[in-house]
Amino acid sequence: MIDAQAAQRGLSRRLAYFCGETLRVRVSGLAPGQFVTVTVAEDHVQAPLIQRTAEGDVDLDPETLEVLEEGRSYVYNVWAGVADNISVLMHGEMVARRSVQPLIAPEPQDPQDPQDPSDPLALTGTPASAATVGVAYSFSPDVSGGTAPYSFTLVSGQLPAGLLFDPSSGAIAGTPTEVETRSGLVLGVTDADGASVSLAAFAISVAAGAGPVGLMAPPNLFTAAQSSLDDVAHIDLQGNWEVANGRLRSPVAGGTAGQAARLSLAAALTPGHAHFIRFDQEVSAGSLRARFAAPGLSPSRQLTAPYMDHEVIPAADMTSAATRLDLQPSTDYDGSVGAIAAYDLSTVDPNLVASDVIIVGGDSNSANATSERFGDEIPTSARETAFDPRIWYMPCLRATGNYPTTDSVRHVPQPCIEPVAAVEARRMSPVHAVAGALVGWSAARGRPLLVMALGDPGSGFMNTEDWRKSSAVATTGSRMWSELLAMKAALDALGPAHEIVGMVWSQGANDLFGGDYSVSGQWMDQMRQFVSDLRSDIADVPMVMWSVGQHYEPAPYDGRGAAMRAAQLRLDQDSGDAAWAIDRFRVVVPETGNELGGADDPHYTAHGMQQNGRDAGAALLSLL
Structure with missing residues (x-):
């Protein structure tokens, strides 16, 4: 059985199944309306030999599997999601082994024959029955006797959310995410001769964690009720603002134009x-x-568009022990604000705190130069990744050095919220x-x-x-290589012991x-050399690459796009291509249906950029 979790993405597992048996695929933690799709293909390029979809477990019966x-x-591949938004939860190599019940019975053997196995197949070990939310759990059974290689299965039961089963080793590992008890779990092993044994049925009970684990996000300095404006006792409207439908609005009839709304902290x-x-x-x-404000006034910009909805106050500019937040309108302002939040970033500021670092780079599909424009084609509601003050980014801004629209300065870290400014544009990128x-x-x-x-177009x-x-x-x-070195130097100059992790x-x-x-000497050699140089000169870390889109076929429409994608897939660590596969390197193929234009446009919509980002992030996470 394949046992996957809806919350996990891009996990790589090697699977062995036995001809003549039903292969069950189970995904726990599915949201209502989500479905599971299983595909089996000869390689990463050919169309699937098998494709089955269901709202729950997917059973591949012997008749379906007989094409293998x-x-x-x-x-x-195991996919899950809704009609226009599915993601790969698990993938890998699938090996078809001979039937557990041989068609021809073996000849009787002399018990004294030294060629007979001296020890019968045995599986031992006792999984811990207690687990805790947020605390890593692991169990590995011991197998002896029989004939290698062995194939492990979770014969019955479903693991708690956050735990995964490895069919190649029988290990159960992960970090539980929910308080629950799963009983009737049976773990089994089958050897190359078809002999099978199982552990006694066991249960895993997950208890609540003792408290927060790891780095907590800085809290909003306003309460939830204050941010939603259900509680307005802390606001001085100054005769120029009103609260209506969960928003602060200005101006009001008979009010004094230009007066600030004052929100006490x-x-x-x-x-x-x-x-x-x-x-x-x-x-x-x-x-x-x-x-x-009060005392002093922190620096601020004139925010003139809906996507201009934040203000960063660097540590050097925070010179006073302010006691309130002022929303200061111009005398001709007509608008409203809601969901007001403020954060002290001192516990997550990369200028002070050692951070994990990832590089997101390459052509325009890694930047924010080609999707729809904020304010023109897409609203701020198109942001699909919630703001988290623990996420920061360092912009490149090679051409201009700054981008006032997002208050971005070349090589200066700032909290990450789209649209970020890797290049001079106010569009969606995959970075967040x-x-x-x-x-x-x-x-x-x-x-x-x-x-x-x-990213650079x-x-x-x-x-x-x-x-x-x-x-x-x-x-x-080499200009972009020089840019990479310059940004790495800026990162090192921040002071804390930052670590590039992926x-x-x-x-x-563009090639x-x-x-x-x-x-x-052509593209494949160039890419392998690029990875080698990165690992030698920048950081020896796991990497993920987006392939060119499945839709992309530029003039003269001669198959060059498909050929590039097929070549790129050979670089994936799991491609099985001994000549080209790169260790700790994954290739992610962007979902279809998210392209910005036709076959000759390699770019993506705002949703597509973000979906590509989620898929790449999940793939990188699987390598860490």
């Missing part, structure tokens, strides 16, 4: 600590400033979504997460804005030339 040849290896702020203000804004005229999949992992290590946002390996360390192309040669890259879309990408 005994002794061969295949590629399987429960305690004075700490000078020298970085702070962050965010809210939902609707504005049809004028501008708004959000700043701390990648980080959203990893911030919990970093928090469990007691560290915030900082993203080095290095048009970049690649083949005479474009060039990422190659050794490129000699005039003007653009990288995500988008490469290939399509229609030839054989695996020829010596």
Whole structure:
């Protein structure tokens, strides 16, 4: 049986099944309306030989599986989600072994024959019956006798949420996420000769954790009721604001234009600590400033558009023990705000606190230059990753050095909320979504997460804005490699002992030339060398790469897009390609249906950028 969790993404597991048996796929933790799809294919390129979908368990019966040849290896994927938003939960190699019940009975053997196995198959070990939410759990059985190789199965029962079963070793491991008891669990093993034994049935009871584990997110300085404006006792409306339908609105009839709404804080702020203000804004005229006051006034911008809904106050600019937040409108302001929040960032500020670091870089599909524009085509509600003050990013901004729209400065960390500014644009990128999949992992290590946002439109390996360390192309040669080194130097200069833990890259879309990408010196060689240089000069860490989109086929429409994607998939650590597979390297194929334009447009919608980010983040998490 394949046992997966809906909360896990991109897990790689090797699976062995026996011809003539039903293979059951079970996914726990599914939300209402979600379904499970299982595919089995000859490789990562060919269409599936088997594809089954169900709202619960998916059973692949012997008749369905008979298309698979005994002794061969295949590629399987377990997907879950809703109609237009599914994700890979588990994937890997699937090996078809001979039937547990041989068609021809073996010849009787002499018990004294030394060729007979001296020890029968045995499985021992006692799984711990008690587990705790947020605390790692692990159990590995001991197997002896019989004939290797062995195949393990969870014969019956369902593991608690957060625990996963490894069919290659029989291990049960993970971190429980819910208080629950699962009983009737039976773990079994089968050897190469078809002999099977099982442990006695057992149960795992998960208790509540003793308290918070890891780095907690800084709390909102306003209560939930204050942020939602159900409680407004702390607000001085100054005759220019009113509360209606959960929002602060200005102006009001007969009011004094330009008067600030004053929101009292429960305690004075700490000078020298970085702070962050965010809210939902609707504005049809004028501008708004959000700043701390009394005493002093913190620096602020004129926020003139809905997506301009936050203010960062660096530690050096927080000079007074402010006691309130002022929302200061211009005299012609017409708009409203809601969901008002403020944070003291001192426990997560990368200028002070050692952080985990990931690099998200490459061409425009790793940046925010090509999806729809905030305020023009997409609203702020298009953000699919919740704000988390433990996520920060460091912008590249190679061309200008700053981007006032998002208050971004080259190589200066700031809290991450879309639209981020890797390049000069106010569009959606995958950066926040990648980080959203990893911030919990970093928090469990007691560290915030900082993203080095290095995307640059048009970049690649083949005479474009060039990422190659050794490129000699005039003007653009090695310029992006130099950018990477410059950002790494800026990271090191922050002071704390930051650690780069992984990288995500988008490469290939600007390098399509229609030839054989695996020829010596061509794209495949360039990518392998790029990974080698990164691990040698930057950080020896796991990496994920987005392939070119399944839709992408530029003129002259000769199959060069599909050829590049097939070549890229050979680099995946699980591709089985001995010549090209790279260790600790995953290739993620973007979901179809999220492309921005037609077949000749390699880019993605705002949702597509974020879905790509989630898939890449999950794939990287599986390697950490």
